[in-house]
Amino acid sequence: xxNFYILAASLVSALTFAQNGVIAGKVTDGDNKFSLPGATxxxxxxxxxxxxxxxxxxxxxxxxxxxxxxYVEYIGYVTAAQEVVxxxxxxxxxxxxxxxxxxxxxxxVIIGDFLRGQAxxxxxxxxxxxxxxxxxxxxxxxFPDANVGDALKRVPGITMQNDQxxxxxxxxxGLSPELNSVTLNGDRIPSAEGDNRNVQMDLIPxxxxxxxxxxxxxxxxxxxxxxxxxxxxxxRAVPNRERISATLSGGYAPIRDKGxxxxxxxxxxxxxxxxxxxxxxxxxxxQNFGSxxxxxxxxxxxxxNAYLTEMDIRKYDVQxxxxxxxxxxxxxxxxxxxxxxTAMYNWRDDRENRYRARYRDLELxxxxxxxxxxxxxxxxxxxxxxxxxxxxxxxxxxxxxxxxEHLLSxxxxxxxxVSYSKASEDRPNERYIDFRQQDVxxxxxxxxxxxPLVYAVGGEDPNNFELRKIxxxxxxxxxxxxxxxxxxxxxxxxxxxxxxxxxxxxxLRLKDKKRDNIFYEYEPxxxxxxxxxxxxxxxxxxxxxxxxxxAPGYFPDRALLGSLDLTNPNLFESSLQPSExxxxxxxxxxxxxxxxxxxxxxxxxxxxxIAGVRLEHTAIEYTGNYIMDxxxxxxxxxxxxxxxxxxxxxxxxxxxxxxxxxxxxxTTSIARPNYYNLAPYVNVIPADTEIAAGNPNLKAxxxxxxxxxxxxxxxxxxxxxxxxFYKNLDNFIYTYNNxxxxxxxxxxxxxxxxxxxxAGENWDFTQARNGDKVSVYGFEVAFQRQLDFLPGKFxxxxxxxxxxxxxxxxxxGITNEDGTARTGLGLPRTAPHMVNGSLAWENxxxxxxxxxxxxxxxxxxxxxNEFEDSYYDKQFFLDFNASYKFTPNWRVFLEAxxxxxxxxxxxxxxxxxxxxxxxxxxxxxxxxxxxx
Numbered sequence: 040x041x042n043f044y045i046l047a048a049s050l051v052s053a054l055t056f057a058q059n060g061v062i063a064g065k066v067t068d069g070d071n072k073f074s075l076p077g078a079t080x081x082x083x084x085x086x087x088x089x090x091x092x093x094x095x096x097x098x099x100x101x102x103x104x105x106x107x108x109x110y111v112e113y114i115g116y117v118t119a120a121q122e123v124v125x126x127x128x129x130x131x132x133x134x135x136x137x138x139x140x141x142x143x144x145x146x147x148v149i150i151g152d153f154l155r156g157q158a159x160x161x162x163x164x165x166x167x168x169x170x171x172x173x174x175x176x177x178x179x180x181x182f183p184d185a186n187v188g189d190a191l192k193r194v195p196g197i198t199m200q201n202d203q204x205x206x207x208x209x210x211x212x213g214l215s216p217e218l219n220s221v222t223l224n225g226d227r228i229p230s231a232e233g234d235n236r237n238v239q240m241d242l243i244p245x246x247x248x249x250x251x252x253x254x255x256x257x258x259x260x261x262x263x264x265x266x267x268x269x270x271x272x273x274x275r276a277v278p279n280r281e282r283i284s285a286t287l288s289g290g291y292a293p294i295r296d297k298g299x300x301x302x303x304x305x306x307x308x309x310x311x312x313x314x315x316x317x318x319x320x321x322x323x324x325x326q327n328f329g330s331x332x333x334x335x336x337x338x339x340x341x342x343x344n345a346y347l348t349e350m351d352i353r354k355y356d357v358q359x360x361x362x363x364x365x366x367x368x369x370x371x372x373x374x375x376x377x378x379x380x381t382a383m384y385n386w387r388d389d390r391e392n393r394y395r396a397r398y399r400d401l402e403l404x405x406x407x408x409x410x411x412x413x414x415x416x417x418x419x420x421x422x423x424x425x426x427x428x429x430x431x432x433x434x435x436x437x438x439x440x441x442x443x444e445h446l447l448s449x450x451x452x453x454x455x456x457v458s459y460s461k462a463s464e465d466r467p468n469e470r471y472i473d474f475r476q477q478d479v480x481x482x483x484x485x486x487x488x489x490x491p492l493v494y495a496v497g498g499e500d501p502n503n504f505e506l507r508k509i510x511x512x513x514x515x516x517x518x519x520x521x522x523x524x525x526x527x528x529x530x531x532x533x534x535x536x537x538x539x540x541x542x543x544x545x546x547l548r549l550k551d552k553k554r555d556n557i558f559y560e561y562e563p564x565x566x567x568x569x570x571x572x573x574x575x576x577x578x579x580x581x582x583x584x585x586x587x588x589x590a591p592g593y594f595p596d597r598a599l600l601g602s603l604d605l606t607n608p609n610l611f612e613s614s615l616q617p618s619e620x621x622x623x624x625x626x627x628x629x630x631x632x633x634x635x636x637x638x639x640x641x642x643x644x645x646x647x648x649i650a651g652v653r654l655e656h657t658a659i660e661y662t663g664n665y666i667m668d669x670x671x672x673x674x675x676x677x678x679x680x681x682x683x684x685x686x687x688x689x690x691x692x693x694x695x696x697x698x699x700x701x702x703x704x705x706t707t708s709i710a711r712p713n714y715y716n717l718a719p720y721v722n723v724i725p726a727d728t729e730i731a732a733g734n735p736n737l738k739a740x741x742x743x744x745x746x747x748x749x750x751x752x753x754x755x756x757x758x759x760x761x762x763x764f765y766k767n768l769d770n771f772i773y774t775y776n777n778x779x780x781x782x783x784x785x786x787x788x789x790x791x792x793x794x795x796x797x798a799g800e801n802w803d804f805t806q807a808r809n810g811d812k813v814s815v816y817g818f819e820v821a822f823q824r825q826l827d828f829l830p831g832k833f834x835x836x837x838x839x840x841x842x843x844x845x846x847x848x849x850x851x852g853i854t855n856e857d858g859t860a861r862t863g864l865g866l867p868r869t870a871p872h873m874v875n876g877s878l879a880w881e882n883x884x885x886x887x888x889x890x891x892x893x894x895x896x897x898x899x900x901x902x903x904n905e906f907e908d909s910y911y912d913k914q915f916f917l918d919f920n921a922s923y924k925f926t927p928n929w930r931v932f933l934e935a936x937x938x939x940x941x942x943x944x945x946x947x948x949x950x951x952x953x954x955x956x957x958x959x960x961x962x963x964x965x966x967x968x969x970x971x
Contacts, residue, residue, distance in 0.1 A: 059449040060125040062133055063098040063374055066091045066111055069136035072279040075113055077163030083108035086537055086644055090166040094276045101450045101530045111135045115158035115756045130374040157756050168649055169690055170702055170748050172253040187248060188240030194253050195821045195842035198873050198894040201943050203330055203357050204959030205241040213846030214267030215868035218710045222271045223438050224381055229462040229518035231434045233554040234715035242387050242434055244322045246303040247363045249275040256704040256746050259635040259651030260542055263686050266708045266742040274381055277316030277369050278307040288966020295356060297327030299964055317368045324361040331584040332957040335491055337947050340403060347483055349399045350493040354578060354591045358390040375446040382439045390429035393418035394594040398493040408496060409481045415504060416473035419597040426468050428601035433465040452528040459521055466514040472595045474504035474570040488951035492588055501593040504570035511605055512558040521549045537641040546633040552714050553626045558619035561611040574599040584958030618669030625718035628660040649690040656683045661735055663720030665792055676719040678735035684709050698752040706744045712737040712772055716807035723795045728802040738770040738809050757824025768813040773853055776903040780804035811852030813866045819844040841876040870897040887921035909954060912944035928971055934964040
């Protein structure tokens with residue numbers, strides 16, 4: 040009870056005005072005037088300290104009148120100090136310029152720009168209260184990573200799932216994308232995809248980001264929807280002087296003998312007596328490449344022998360054009376008040392042609408051959424200025440935010456923010472045309488399950504392929520979010536002469552999501568002729584990456600598909616195909632309100648505590664469709680639901696010395712279900728006795744997380760760290776399959792809709808469900824430093840970067856298709872082993888780096904049984920980049936990606952049953968950069 044009175048008295052005292060003052064200022068690099076975030080600012084002969092923010096700013100609240108000696112420490116820089124006089128009810132400005140170490144200081148030697156960026160990242164990481172990994176733009180620029188996703192795969196504990204050879208979906212500590220969050224300057228980025236909450240990391244060019252902060256533990260003031268981790272993308276801070284930077288590069292993608300083109304520009308400056316600061320940046324990238332792909336579906340015959348029921352041979356031609364622009368501005372009214380404005384717009388056009396040969400419906404005959412069907416399909420789009428005969432996927436993400444920071448009194452600090460975000464994916468005039476040959480005698484070579492082959496026994500003749508279908512669809516998905524937050528901070532300590540702070544605040548997020556697709560089929564009114572009589576293209580197996588035995592063959596020409604006048608009623612008869620879109624369309628509204636209390640308390644100069652709790656209330660309103668026979672709309676189903684999550688956390692930090700830090704945390708977090716899993720749709724297919732349905736009653740996955748971490752920082756810019764983690768997940772979400780679903784089961788599941796299952800029948804039922812529990816645990820180790828202890832000046836310029844993460848999971852509550860419990864399963868997308876490494880050499884003019892990334896195989900998707908489980912196979916990437924600064928402002932650089940020609944590979948059940956293998960080959964880029 041005594042402690043309660045002390046706490047209450049401290050809070051009252053903190054909010055009252057006293058004869059105290061404030062010290063505030065900014066820490067910058069003395070050479071290039073860049074802001075230095077993560078600097079440690081201390082008051083001599085006291086326990087008072089603080090850490091500079093992203094703009095290099097800092098402040099000391101509630102200081103008694105007097106003269107103080109303030110000094111600043113920064114790894115890799117010389118410590119600076121100055122005397123500051125504090126007067127009551129006033130703010131005294133004390134700015135610091137730090138300079139890098141010199142030869143006379145032995146260890147404090149910085150060689151080149153890369154170590155400056157590394158110093159920024161490590162200083163922030165060292166001084167953060169929670170367990171984080173940070174990479175700066177300078178570090179990103181030293182890897183050959185064109186987008187944020189490729190840059191993230193260098194971080195300990197992170198692996199990425201690729202799309203067309205570019206890193207797209209993030210996996211943190213073995214936890215799948217839907218269990219992580221991605222924010223921009225602290226605001227959640229909406230998803231442009233229709234069925235999930237994933238943020239496409241390949242959408243944002245790495246040139247647009249100042250630093251990337253991976254939070255592996257949360258504090259109460261952070262959004263709680265991040266079980267694996269929260270990735271915060273931080274845009275460039277306004278510079279302290281004029282900055283101009285421009286980059287031009289060109290490259291080559293051998294897989295399609297096409298070019299890669301990139302341009303970036305940055306301009307920033309301060310105006311109006313340094314009160315107004317502005318920085319604008321933009322990038323443009325045009326990437327022309329493709330992939331060679333083979334896919335297979337396996338089944339078992341009556342004797343339990345595996346065979347192929349379907350196989351695809353695919354050729355992709357891809358163009359990705361990214362345009363990104365950002366604007367940041369700040370206005371400093373006085374030393375106590377400032378506002379910041381940030382805006383970013385990312386627009387990607389993904390144009391794709393896909394040529395797919397599909398061997399399907401394979402049925403084994405008595406003579407050992409198979410009878411089936413072959414389809415040859417071209418994917419493209421209308422011939423106009425946007426589609427250009429391709430399937431166009433127009434993805435856009437924008438974020439606009441306004442923030443304010445205000446010192447209301449020497450003991451009360453406030454900040455606020457409002458934001459608007461929008462993501463959309465538009466696929467207009469997407470077209471498909473396919474020809475088929477039925478009752479084809481086929482054979483299989485499956486002796487090597489890693490490269491199985493299905494082939495027509497008598498060969499394939501395009502004269503035998505007749506038109507099957509021509510379709511056009513328009514898919515559109517949109518998500519919007521309005522956000523607002525308000526935070527307060529007051530000094531409050533229950534231990535005399537020790538630093539303490541109380542933070543409290545509120546958060547509001549309003550989300551709207553919709554998917555609106557439509558699909559038509561077109562029947563030509565005049566005969567189309569065979570594939571041989573139709574304008575076509577033909578590719579042999581020569582140079583095809585999976586092997587010359589996989590010859591793609593003949594396909595309708597994309598120019599033919601794009602030129603078809605499908606809306607002309609004299610040429611084509613159109614018919615709406617509800618089965619292709621009715622069950623997919625939905626609308627969703629979510630309202631998330633949150634409040635938190637966070638208390639920071641130092642026990643002594645070495646040990647500090649963060650304790651607090653966050654409350655998040657989620658209210659949802661979803662609408663889906665009830666469909667019979669895939670195309671008959673029975674009606675709409677609406678559902679409302681709400682729940683409250685109480686999320687306590689405790690974080691401890693102990694500094695054995697300034698550079699050796701121990702951390703421990705017990706935190707809680709959640710992951711809300713994917714949008715489409717919550718949509719209350721019901722899709723009934725009586726002919727196949729199948730039902731697929733959404734589940735609006737899904738609970739958010741709730742995790743209790745235990746983390747420990749030891750970090751030792753080197754003054755010559757480096758770190759060695761080791762940590763372990765354990766996560767206990769309740770109500771994790773998986774795909775439930777039941778082959779004995781009855782009429783009574785349906786009535787219990789959907790009491791308010793008509794029951795389509797006759798009594799006594801068993802149907803197949805698929806739905807997202809909550810499992811019982813999952814345990815995820817593992818450890819990670821990392822090493823990063825300049826090898827300046829080696830003999831000789833040449834060897835001292837080498838630097839090593841390496842990390843390894845081990846993750847294991849155990850899941851309970853998953854059932855087979857017959858309802859029996861499955862054992863020995865882990866959480867999908869939990870990669871057991873992840874390794875990153877790079878060896879670099881750098882001086883003040885030249886730098887070179889070879890980088891490796893390895894991820895072991897892991898379970899990707901749980902099937903109806905063990906045979907149907909899908910696995911993401913192991914991957915090993917090797918990249919190289921080098922640059923030479925031939926003047927202080929001009930640099931030329933070379934980049935090479937995927938030197939191992941690593942394919943994307945899935946397998947079904949076991950590693951020798953290939954499910955997918957897709958090759959991209961290497962990519963090469965040569966460019967020049969100007970930085971003034």
